[in-house]
Amino acid sequence: MKTSRLLLIFTAFCLLIALLLSISFFSLIFGFIQQDRLAFGLRFDDKPVTGLTKAEAQHLFEAKAKALIPETPIVLTDGKRQFPISAASIGLTADTETALEKAFSTGRRGLVLQRTVDALDCAIRGRTIKLKGVWDEALLTAELQRIKASIDRPATEGLVWIDNAGIHRRPPEEGYTVDVSALRDNISEMLTDLRVPHTIELPVETVKPKASKEMFASINTTLSEFSTSYAPNSNRGENIEIAASKLDHNLIMPGEEFSFNSAVGGRVISEGYLDAPVIIDGKVEQDIGGGVCQVSSTLYNAILLAGLTPTVRTSHFYPSDYVPAGLDATVADGQIDFCFRNDLPHSIYLLAGANGGTLTVAVLGSSADAREYGLTTEITGPNPTVDAYRLTYENGIVVDSEYLHTDNYDIPQENTVH
Secondary structure (H helix, E strand, O other): OHHHHHHHHHHHHHHHHHHHHHHHHHHHHHHHHHOOEOOOOEEEOOEEOOOOEHHHHHHHHHHHHHHHOOOOOEEEEOOOOEEEEOHHHHOOEEOHHHHHHHHHOOOOOOOHHHHHHHHHHHHHHOEEEOOOEEOOHHHHHHHHHHHHHHHOEOOEOOEEEEEOOEEEEEOOEOEEEEOHHHHHHHHHHHHHOOOOOEEEEOOEEEEOOOOOHHHHHOOOEEEEEEEEEOOOOOHHHHHHHHHHHHHOOEEEOOOOEEEHHHHHOOOOHHHOOOEEEEEEOOEEEEEEOOOHHHHHHHHHHHHHHOOOEEEEOOOOOOOOOOOOOOOOOOOEOOOEOOEEEOOOOOOEEEEEEEEOOEEEEEEEEOHHHOOEEEEEEEEEOOOOEEEEEEEEEEOOEEEEEEEEEEEEOOOOOOOOOO
16 A cells, blocks of 8 residues: 555655656746747757857848858869859859748747647758858859850751763761759759859750751762753742752752752742742742742753652643743642652752852762653644653663653743743
8 A cells, every 4th residue: 555655655656757847848948939030940150050140140140151152162074174153244143041931930820729830840850941042043054054055056957959060979977055944953953052162063955956966978960960950139039049049958868858948948938039020829920939849940941861760740831932832830838839758768968059040959969870861742732731751761762751740831922931
């Protein structure tokens, strides 16, 4: 009986001690908050800041921010050169206001129960206040674009040209570009966490040219050449010269289909095209880009003589005066295209030029693909109806005759250039 009484007294004593400790603990926790001091359990810069006033905490945070941000927080490098970014150039600072607000609001937000739970959680588990970096995004973007401009180099496309010495080739070369989006994400992470100073390797990507060196290597001869005449120093002549310049220097790889409209682009005023006669629904009218059909028709004859495969081709309403009837190819923006496919084993390259009244289209390619071709037509009826053929020669003798198409024309009521 005596033992039970002693145990009861000891238990009551322990409960009393626990109660007193709890009261002291709660008094300690909420005492700081009632005195407008930082809550129990808060740490900053690996040190406890419990009990500091708001002014003392602000002074501590600002001193740390000043010491934390160097003059040059970020250095970018491409392995050979370095590109420093200063804190001033991007407006980098530590966000002491947000850190101070987060620290001082502990145990002070919400209803009484919410404040109590927050204060107890901070006291029991502890809570670390960290400074985060803030900067001017527009200034950072400007800095990155400036660095990108000093590194980026566009890919150089291959080029082929002819002079009196023969055919010349300039092989394509790879270019380089900085992935600014990936770079900004990397830098933002470093700056936000204030992991500075820090050196970051620039994400430089290789820019491939459209065609490889191998695609140009086989071009060593002229497969075909076709010329037509036009009136220079006229709106129509100007349109022909513009379209020819856009057709010039086009590489078509084996199996690739070429679109005249895609290559030449829209015939619009902003590209320099002028009003000139065109055929619209069988009537001759003035419209922007009149004369461009002569370029597509000249190209059509050139690709036929090179052994290439026409895939989309439409004749004019009337026979043209710059190519034989049956050997024209009309085009119209967004409506009628002229296309062909390179079914040869090697690449081909188009050269086109119009000057002094002569429009010439040449098809360059591999001597291994060179054949001798000719074109002929059979005309019947007054309108007329025209059958077109491509002839293949060997040693001057026709060895094959390929039917191309049949065209039915109308005869215009008056002579008009079209």
